[in-house]
Amino acid sequence: MIASDRPRRSALYFPANNAKAVAKARTLPADVVILDLEDSVAPEMKVQAREAALAAVKEGGYGHREVVVRANGLDTEWGLDDLVALAGSGADAVLVPKVSSPEDIFACQAALEAAPENLALWAMIETCASIPQLPAIAATAATTRLSTWVMGVNDLAKEMRATQTPERTAFLPVLTMAVIAARAHGLVILDSVCNEFRDLDAFSMEAAQGELLGFDGKSLIHPDQIEPCNAAFSPSTEALRWANAIIEAFEQPEAIGKGVLRVEGKMVERLHLVDAKRITRFAETIALSAQTQSGI
Numbered sequence: 001m002i003a004s005d006r007p008r009r010s011a012l013y014f015p016a017n018n019a020k021a022v023a024k025a026r027t028l029p030a031d032v033v034i035l036d037l038e039d040s041v042a043p044e045m046k047v048q049a050r051e052a053a054l055a056a057v058k059e060g061g062y063g064h065r066e067v068v069v070r071a072n073g074l075d076t077e078w079g080l081d082d083l084v085a086l087a088g089s090g091a092d093a094v095l096v097p098k099v100s101s102p103e104d105i106f107a108c109q110a111a112l113e114a115a116p117e118n119l120a121l122w123a124m125i126e127t128c129a130s131i132p133q134l135p136a137i138a139a140t141a142a143t144t145r146l147s148t149w150v151m152g153v154n155d156l157a158k159e160m161r162a163t164q165t166p167e168r169t170a171f172l173p174v175l176t177m178a179v180i181a182a183r184a185h186g187l188v189i190l191d192s193v194c195n196e197f198r199d200l201d202a203f204s205m206e207a208a209q210g211e212l213l214g215f216d217g218k219s220l221i222h223p224d225q226i227e228p229c230n231a232a233f234s235p236s237t238e239a240l241r242w243a244n245a246i247i248e249a250f251e252q253p254e255a256i257g258k259g260v261l262r263v264e265g266k267m268v269e270r271l272h273l274v275d276a277k278r279i280t281r282f283a284e285t286i287a288l289s290a291q292t293q294s295g296i
Contacts, residue, residue: 007031007286008066009217009233010226011150011190015040016053016069025062030226031217031289032066037082038073038097046078050085057089064289068122070095074107083108087115095122095150100129105140112145121145125178126152128159134177138185149182150219151175153192164195166202168209179214191215197222207232235283243276 011032014021025033035056041049053069069091071082075098086094096108108121123137123146130137140146153164153171162170175191182189191210196202207229210218217233220226235243249255249263250273261268 006066007217007282007289008148008188008190009286010220010229011068011217012220012223012226013040013070013193015049016056017041017045017049019052022052022056024223025065028223028226029230030065030220030223031230032068033062034068034070034095034219035091036070037078038070046072050078050082054085054089057091060090066092068093068095070097070124073098074104074111080111083111084114087112087119091119093120093122093148095124097124097152098127098155099123099125099137100127101133102136102140105137105144105146109140109144109146115145119145120147122148122150124152124155125149126155128156131174131177134181135184138181138187141185141187146187148188148190149178150190151178151192151215154195166205168206172213175210175213175215183214188216189214191218193219193221194225195221197225200224200228204228204232234286235279239279240283243279246272246276247280 008031010030011034012025012028012030013034013036014025016022016035016037022035035053037046037049037053057067057069069086069089071086071094072078073096074080074083083094083096094108094112096104099105099108105121105123108123112119112121121144125134125137138149153168156162156171156174157164160170164170168175179189181187191207191213194203194206196206203225207218211232215233218229220229245263246268249261249268250270255261259270
């Protein structure tokens with residue numbers, strides 16, 4: 001599987017020191033499980049939460065799910081110890097909060113020096129200081145473990161003193177800029193959490209907006225959000241049909257040597273063929289994950 005094709009439609013946070021929640025994570029259809037050491041853990045429980053996360057990762061049982069641990073920031077008393085401990089944890093990735101500059105990424109890279117090559121670094125984009133430096137932060141992916149960004153609109157709203165609305169009007173420029181910077185440097189990028197975990201209609205609207213903006217998936221705070229999130233970030237029946245139509249058209253003998261074709265009355269270029277193959281490959285990967293989950 002191409003790394004960027006791995007489904008990351010839904011990434012659900014769990015407090016690492018909540019044993020019941022962590023056990024439940026092994027049974028839910030989320031693509032990514034994030035064991036949290038930061039926001040959901042009280043200061044006096046930080047060390048215990050770290051030990052619980054290490055034990056949970058070692059125990060395994062997450063199947064096809066990607067397992068990520070969100071550490072505390074390097075500017076806290078727990079951050080460096082978190083990264084050093086997680087370097088050998090066996091997790092798929094470490095998520096670092098409040099990344100504001102390329103130097104923050106390099107500091108995390110240094111702290112994870114002893115980790116195996118397959119341990120990825122994910123970064124939260126949630127500070128005002130990070131926004132002017134988005135291209136520079138993304139560019140560090142060329143020489144570091146950085147592979148994924150996760151947006152944090154709640155923290156960003158606090159710093160901006162901006163009001164969060166269902167349309168997320170104040171944050172649309174930032175979200176768009178982040179997607180552009182991520183794509184320019186080959187990063188996966190996940191949309192922020194939706195606080196309306198009881199209002200699934202509101203959540204579905206926000207997830208649809210994230211997909212429209214180009215995000216790969218969305219971070220979640222409640223299991224009820226998984227199903228609508230997976231639906232929002234999966235190729236629709238029509239999108240998959242259209243992708244297959246494009247692929248079939250370019251496979252015809254008369255398409256040899258042509259850069260542009262007419263498909264169902266529309267002009268289609270080879271750049272559309274590349275995207276069509278990505279969509280069908282992604283749909284196949286989702287189907288395989290579903291089969292693994294159901295034991296087929």
